[in-house]
Amino acid sequence: MQQWAALIDLAIGRHCLDCGRVGQVWCDRCLHRVLDVHPRLTPGGQSVVAAARYAGSVPTAIVAHKEQGHLALAAPLGRLLVAAMVVPPEGVGRSAPVLVPVPSTRAASRTRGQDHARRLARAVGALTALPVEPALRWSRQVHDQAALSARSRSENVRHAMSASPPPRVGARAWLVDDVMTTGATLDEGVRALETAGWPVAGVSVVATVDARSALARRDGLR
């Protein structure tokens, strides 16, 4: 019963998931505390901007949104993602980008019954008035990345996505996702978009996992 009460509280935003204060599902103060905008490079050399580290209350929020369908968390996670949408100087004055979410794998969508990155992109769209275009899809089956080493992750997703072409001439994609571990999936998303004719204006994620420590833990090295 207690667990249900906690879930309902979280779903309707009565208590902050971090400090427990009444009012917001993840309060402004706690959201600001996790904000740590930083750059990362993917194995393919793509630069990515992240809003936070995968630590503190960030994993709680991301997992509750992704695995447990707590829709109310899309808004605060979207606010974090907006903070990671740093526009490069050469991008100022160009046309506004189109938000393209990294697609969930078919198996993951089936299990969770939803596409969390698309929901995040919509939350960012609501905050920024940028259009959302779910242009990417998986074109073949891939294994769950969590079970793989860094090199296997890249091989697992290589040439596994395809993209629909830009909806109009001059449209630029901004790739978004919730978590970056090694960045292999982001590399594949960028490759598929560019192959379909999209210029990629930027790549942003809510949080970065320290890939080395995550993989080391998985391999029992620490």
Ligand SMILES: [Zn+2]
């Ligand atoms: Zn709080």
